[in-house]
Amino acid sequence: MSDFRKLSQTVFASPQIDLSDVEAAKAAGVTVIINNRPDGEDPAAPQSADVEAVARQAGLDYIAIPIGHSGFSEPQIDEMIAALEKTNGAALAYCRSGTRSTLLWALARAKSGEDPETIASAAISAGYDVAPIRPMLDMLAAR
Secondary structure, three states: OOOOEEOOOOEEEEOOOOOOHHHHHHHOOEEEEEEOOOOOOOOOOOOHHHHHHHHHHOOOEEEEOOOOOOOOOHHHHHHHHHHHHOOOOEEEEEOOOOHHHHHHHHHHHHHOOOOHHHHHHHHHHOOOOOHHHHHHHHHHHHO
8 A cells, every 4th residue: 555755746755665556656657766674674574676676677766775773874865865866757765664765865855955944844744754863954954
């Protein structure tokens, strides 16, 4: 069951997707799926290779930027920026609940110069709270 939450005109965040959600994503205009969940976090959930195979079969790009318990790194933020910049259409980023995907998107947007208030408002509208990383958003946006 799809739970794609709109963060921007071209980015959705979602809790863990099922393989059947790939077609729903494509129908929503998604051209790239970004997996922010490490393999093995939930052995019952579709793993990276499974989602990638179905996405590619559907004609979608697939990028894995796993975010584990250690948090976010600058290389991961840069990978997200690159993934979003090369997207021709919409992107769907997912993890267990959608929170890590939203936070990584927020950090990428801040590092790209977007106003942290605008980012926070978009996240809240999608049902996510960026308060835990707000100081980092402010710092990245100020660079």
